[in-house]
Amino acid sequence: MHSVTLNNDNRDDVAAALAGERWIVACLCAAWCGTCASYRAQFEEVAARHPDKFFLWIDIEDHADVVGDLDVDNFPTLLIQRHDVVAFFGTMLPDPHLAHRLVMSKAEQSDEELAATAVSSEERRQWQRDCNLRTLLGAALG
Template identity: 55%
Template sequence: MSSITLEPENQHQLAQRMQDDVWVVACLCAAWCDVCTSYRPGFDELAAQHPDKLFIWIDIEDRADLIGDFDVENFPTLLIQRGDDVMFYGTTIPDHRIAHRLITAHADKTDAELKMQAHSSAEYRSWQVERNLRKALA
C-alpha cells in the first residue's frame, strides 16, 4: 500500500477513514519541490511498512483551501496524529528512516501517555487546534 494524495475527490473518504483512533501520517509538500519529489518513494515505503496507519500526501499549494493556515516552514513537514491528538508537527530531515522512528516512538506510547503529551506544552496544545487534520477535512 502506498500513501494517498489528498484530492478534492477523496477528501470526504479520507475524513471518514479518520473517524476512529486511526493513526494518520501526513506529509505536507509541494509539487515543485525537488526534496519532496525524492522523499515520496520513501514515504510510500513507510505506508507499506505500516498498513494499519493512514498515510496522506498533501500538496500545500493544491490544497491551500484546507491547510492554508498550517505553517509550513520547510519540506518535508510531517504531521502525526491519532484521533484528534496531534502528536508531531514539524519539518524533518528528508529521510524516511527518521519518520519511521518518529511514528514508532509515538505508536508505542499508551493512551494515557499520548493524552498527556498532547497537552504537555503550549506548542502541543496549539497543535490540537491549529494543526488537526481530521478537523480540517471534516
C-alpha cells in the same frame, strides 16, 4: 501505493478514513519542491512498513483550503495524529529511517501518554488547536 494522495475527488473518502481508529501520518509538501519529489518514494517505503496506519500525502498549495493556516516552514513536514490528538507536527529530514522511528515511537505511547504529551508545552497545545486534520478537512468540506 501504500499512501493516499489528497485530491478533490477523494476528500469525502479521506475524511471517512480520518474519522476511523487508525493513526494518521500526513506529509505536507508542494509539487514544485524538489526535496518533496524525491521524498515521495521514501514516504511510500515508510507507509509500506506501517499498513495499519493511514498515510496521506497533501500538496499544501493544491489544498490550501484544508491546510492554509498551518505554519509549514519547510519540507517535508510530517503531521502524526491519533484520534483527535496531534502527536507530532514539524519538519523532518527526508530520511525514511527517521520517519519510521518517529512513527514507531508515537505508536508505542498509550492514549494517556499521548494526551499528557499533547498539553505538555505551548507548542504542543497549539498543535491541538491548529493542526487537527480531522477538523481542518471537515471545515474544508463544510
